[in-house]
Amino acid sequence: MARPNCDADYLARLRDCYAANRLMPTFAQIRDLLGFASKAAVTRLVSRLCVMGYVEQTEAGRLKPGKRFFEVPLADEKVRAGLGEVLVPEAASDVATIAGLIDARPSSSVMLKVKGNSMRDVGVLEGDYAFVEQGVKSHPGDIVLALVDGNFTIKELRHRAGKPVLVAHNRGEPVIEPVEGLEILGVVRGVVRSYPSQRNRQRGAGQ
Numbered sequence: 058m059a060r061p062n063c064d065a066d067y068l069a070r071l072r073d074c075y076a077a078n079r080l081m082p083t084f085a086q087i088r089d090l091l092g093f094a095s096k097a098a099v100t101r102l103v104s105r106l107c108v109m110g111y112v113e114q115t116e117a118g119r120l121k122p123g124k125r126f127f128e129v130p131l132a133d134e135k136v137r138a139g140l141g142e143v144l145v146p147e148a149a150s151d152v153a154t155i156a157g158l159i160d161a162r163p164s165s166s167v168m169l170k171v172k173g174n175s176m177r178d179v180g181v182l183e184g185d186y187a188f189v190e191q192g193v194k195s196h197p198g199d200i201v202l203a204l205v206d207g208n209f210t211i212k213e214l215r216h217r218a219g220k221p222v223l224v225a226h227n228r229g230e231p232v233i234e235p236v237e238g239l240e241i242l243g244v245v246r247g248v249v250r251s252y253p254s255q256r257n258r259q260r261g262a263g264q
Contacts (some may be wrong), residue, residue, distance in 0.1 A: 067091055067102055068111055072126065081112070081120040127154055161190035161246040168249070169202065169211075176200070176211060178226035185250045187211060189243035200245040206237045211245060 074082055074090060082090060084099045093099050103120065106112045110125040131153040156163040171185045179200065181187065189202045201214045203223060212223035212233060223233040 064102065064105060068106060071106075071112075075122065075126075081122065083119075125154075129153060155188070155249055159188050159247040161188060165192050166190045166246070167243070171211065171248070175225040175227045175230050176213075178228075179213070181211065181226075181245075181248055182250065185248045187245050188247045188249065190246050191243040193244055195241045195244050201241050202243045202245060204238075204240040204242055205233055205235050206239075209242075214241065 070090060071082070071087070074086075084096055084103070087093070087099045087102070088096055091099075091102075093102075103112060103114070107114065107123070110123045112120050112126060113123045114120055156166070159166075167189050168186045169189060171181055171183055171187055174183050176182075181200070187202070195201050195214055197215050199214050200211065201223075202209070202211055203214070205223060210223065210233070212225055215222050215224050217232075217234075221235065221239055223235075223239075225231070225233075
């Protein structure tokens with residue numbers, strides 16, 4: 058009888074390990090983590106995961122997440138922010154990544170960590186990650202990443218008296234009128250926010 062394919066379970070455990078340590082385990086660590094009897098078994102698993110695009114190997118032989126490593130199930134049902142049924146993996150018929158859910162060209166996009174709360178009234182908070190599409194035309198009303206008078210900032214682009222200005226969304230913040238120059242580096246297409254688990258909050262408090 059053929060042995061069952063447990064690669065999905067192995068991949069899930071590798072993802073959890075990466076989430077906990079922000080680093081891919083070594084081959085020896087994978088052997089111990091998954092209970093393999095030999096390094097050869099780890100090598101075969103890694104080879105399969107590389108072919109499927111879940112992991113990659115660096116020139117030094119270290120493992121790193123591949124393009125599909127961060128895929129998560131995309132549930133068929135819409136979820137209300139209230140009481141409802143618990144979602145189960147069987148309710149998902151597709152997978153998604155952050156880049157796949159945001160309307161932007163991944164090849165021209167970057168993610169930047171937001172500093173400050175000058176845009177909090179439109180839901181962009183300090184610590185968020187802004188997904189910025191570069192090389193596209195900006196329009197008044199877009200939230201943009203700009204280089205203004207030598208400083209980087211994320212603000213709403215508007216025009217006053219025919220000239221571009223940058224508008225914050227936090228009461229008391231002044232409108233920025235460029236003096237030396239303004240360069241729009243990209244348009245913010247979305248933001249990602251992480252809510253720390255109770256485990257991570259307790260870990261941070263103990264440091």
